[in-house]
Amino acid sequence: MPDVALNIKVKDGAIVEEGLSYVISSWDETALEAALQITEDVGGEVTLLTIGPDKAAESLRKGLAMGAHKAIHVKYDEAKESDSFAFAKILQKALEGRNYDLILTGKQAQDTDAGLTAPMLAEFISLPQVTNIIRFSDVSEESITLYRKGDHGTEVIDMNLPGIVTVNDSLNEPRLASMRGIMMAKKKPLEEIELDSLDIPAEMRGKQGSMTNVLQFEKPETRKEGQTFEGDEADTVKQAMDLLVSESKFLA
Amino acid sequence: MTKILIVAEIKNGEIKKNTLELFSFAKSQGLESEAVLLGSDVSGQADVLAGQGASTVYIGDDASLEIYNTEQYTSLVIDALQQSQATQVWLTSSEMGRDLTPRVAARQGVGALSDVTQLEINVDEITAFRPCMATKAVQKCEFSKDGLRVISIRSGIFSAEETAPAPANTVTLSIPEGHSQLKVREVQVEESDEVELNEASIIVSAGRGVGGVEGCEFVRPLANELGAAFGASRAVCDAGWLPHKHQVGQTGTMVNPDFYFALGISGAIQHLAGMSGSKVIVAVNKDPDAPIFKVADYGIVGDLFKAVPVLREEVGKLKG
Ligand SMILES: Cc1cc2nc3c(=O)[nH]c(=O)nc-3n(C[C@H](O)[C@H](O)[C@H](O)COP(=O)(O)OP(=O)(O)OC[C@H]3O[C@@H](n4cnc5c(N)ncnc54)[C@H](O)[C@@H]3O)c2cc1C
Numbered sequence: 001m002p003d004v005a006l007n008i009k010v011k012d013g014a015i016v017e018e019g020l021s022y023v024i025s026s027w028d029e030t031a032l033e034a035a036l037q038i039t040e041d042v043g044g045e046v047t048l049l050t051i052g053p054d055k056a057a058e059s060l061r062k063g064l065a066m067g068a069h070k071a072i073h074v075k076y077d078e079a080k081e082s083d084s085f086a087f088a089k090i091l092q093k094a095l096e097g098r099n100y101d102l103i104l105t106g107k108q109a110q111d112t113d114a115g116l117t118a119p120m121l122a123e124f125i126s127l128p129q130v131t132n133i134i135r136f137s138d139v140s141e142e143s144i145t146l147y148r149k150g151d152h153g154t155e156v157i158d159m160n161l162p163g164i165v166t167v168n169d170s171l172n173e174p175r176l177a178s179m180r181g182i183m184m185a186k187k188k189p190l191e192e193i194e195l196d197s198l199d200i201p202a203e204m205r206g207k208q209g210s211m212t213n214v215l216q217f218e219k220p221e222t223r224k225e226g227q228t229f230e231g232d233e234a235d236t237v238k239q240a241m242d243l244l245v246s247e248s249k250f251l252a
Numbered sequence: 253m254t255k256i257l258i259v260a261e262i263k264n265g266e267i268k269k270n271t272l273e274l275f276s277f278a279k280s281q282g283l284e285s286e287a288v289l290l291g292s293d294v295s296g297q298a299d300v301l302a303g304q305g306a307s308t309v310y311i312g313d314d315a316s317l318e319i320y321n322t323e324q325y326t327s328l329v330i331d332a333l334q335q336s337q338a339t340q341v342w343l344t345s346s347e348m349g350r351d352l353t354p355r356v357a358a359r360q361g362v363g364a365l366s367d368v369t370q371l372e373i374n375v376d377e378i379t380a381f382r383p384c385m386a387t388k389a390v391q392k393c394e395f396s397k398d399g400l401r402v403i404s405i406r407s408g409i410f411s412a413e414e415t416a417p418a419p420a421n422t423v424t425l426s427i428p429e430g431h432s433q434l435k436v437r438e439v440q441v442e443e444s445d446e447v448e449l450n451e452a453s454i455i456v457s458a459g460r461g462v463g464g465v466e467g468c469e470f471v472r473p474l475a476n477e478l479g480a481a482f483g484a485s486r487a488v489c490d491a492g493w494l495p496h497k498h499q500v501g502q503t504g505t506m507v508n509p510d511f512y513f514a515l516g517i518s519g520a521i522q523h524l525a526g527m528s529g530s531k532v533i534v535a536v537n538k539d540p541d542a543p544i545f546k547v548a549d550y551g552i553v554g555d556l557f558k559a560v561p562v563l564r565e566e567v568g569k570l571k572g
Contacts (some may be wrong), residue, residue, distance in 0.1 A: 211363025
């Protein structure tokens with residue numbers, strides 16, 4: 001997905017493609033780091049899975065360089081046309097016949113900020129879900145203890161595997177790929193799958209397979225230029241507070 | 253006919269303000285609303301929802317619902333939906349709402365729109381606006397197929413109207429099993445008599461610039477004296493200076509109070525995405541180039557340790 005830390009321009013109802021740089025969504029990097037820590041701790045293998053156009057392969061190589069063991073690339077050029085529901089359906093197809101103990105992903109994608117795909121997938125493949133975790137412990141082959149940031153505190157949940165977890169960025173600080181990791185990534189298996197081979201009919205693809213539709217993108221409301229105050233805090237704070245009261249009716 | 257089923261939220265036995273906001277909005281649009289009320293020992297709150305306009309309140313009241321859990325809550329919302337024949341389900345985009353919204357939608361075989369900040373409703377034709385890309389763009393969306401509309405709405409977007417309780421027309425839901433593969437052990441509650449971030453009209457937030465736990469305690473009295481919620485940046489929560497529930501931003505709470513004070517916060521995109529909808533922003537930062545000044549209405553370039561005592565003094569005078 002596009003790097004949202006960079007400038008994002010909106011023109012004629014669309015995001016301007018030019019100047020965008022594509023990266024792994026930050027929350028997904030946190031999920032990968034967690035997966036790597038789990039396999040380092042209890043053994044096992046980390047597989048990356050993504051659905052997207054050719055350029056998505058770069059992100060998979062980066063994930064392999066961080067330490068993932070293999071990767072699956074479901075090639076899909078019109079991925080941008082699909083909504084979370086359609087993605088979850090394609091993921092369900094891509095996972096058919098595969099073995100896994102734990103599916104980890106970011107709490108939301110940094111481009112859509114929707115946070116819908118993972119729980120929808122969990123429902124479609126009848127797995128338990130725990131979203132927004134900030135910690136985990138007691139990983140075994142059968143179960144994992146998850147600490148979810150809930151509305152009223154940290155919810156402590158034991159989940160039997162297999163299951164689906166989405167991560168909060170507070171969980172960890174993702175590692176950087178080492179030189180050696182980058183070299184080794186070139187030799188790791190990257191499986192490419194065409195949508196057709198997954199038996200995904202036209203009515204499941206793109207807009208047709210989606211339940212919601214983005215009509216257009218708009219610029220967010222910009223805030224009007226504010227005032228700055230420099231100097232001795234005893235003066236500047238008073239000036240600012242006076243205006244806060246007179247202009248903005250603070251504590252009125 | 254359009255009918256909205258609103259999933260109510262409870263804290264300390266009372267209906268939360270974000271739920272009242274949804275009812276007030278439904279009423280302002282002339283829409284019929286019903287409520288689903290889930291939790292432990294919550295039935296007494298049905299009258300509050302009826303007072304807000306809920307024509308029927310579907311109640312799931314059981315000790316097993318004390319802490320939110322995906323499976324039971326999903327089953328109960330679906331049960332209420334089937335009895336209610338509602339055409340739309342509205343939730344808030346709280347941590348519960350974020351977890352529940354997609355699961356309810358998927359179980360009904362439909363899509364969802366999450367964290368919506370503006371909503372135009374024409375029968376069941378919906379145009380929704382939702383920020384994306386760390387609030388650097390806004391999506392204008394619609395549902396493209398017929399069927400149930402599942403929508404989660406950000407707190408603080410609509411205003412809540414206080415209403416007197418009224419006798420409720422209630423339906424008792426039978427309590428389903430939880431997920432056999434999941435066991436919610438406990439909720440570790442952090443200090444809880446404080447003003448909640450998404451219910452506050454004033455928020456005072458501390459950033460890494462406060463330097464540590466002592467710095468947080470240096471700022472906290474200002475929040476208390478203002479009756480404000482005490483917020484923080486991720487840097488502060490990750491360092492363990494304050495519990496995570498204080499975090500404002502994309503992975504914390506998305507807030508839009510009347511007044512937001514950012515003290516020693518640089519203004520990273522993920523923080524701005526969570527608070528740039530505040531009506532008035534005051535920032536104190538010693539770096540004149542800090543990005544927070546790009547969104548601040550009143551930007552004080554200076555040391556927060558010198559500014560906070562003056563702020564407290566001024567607030568003291570205003571409060572008389
Ligand atoms: C996926 C993702 C999600 C994230 N989600 C969030 C989120 O929800 N919320 C969030 O806050 N962050 C979030 N972050 C982190 C974010 O990118 C920043 O790292 C974080 O907000 C920085 O916190 P800060 O402003 O307190 O610290 P810093 O960026 O270190 O800024 C400290 C500021 O304090 C100022 N300062 C220092 N001393 C003083 C003093 N004595 N007086 C006045 N000013 C002083 C400095 O000039 C500086 O500007 C997220 C990051 C990622 C990658």
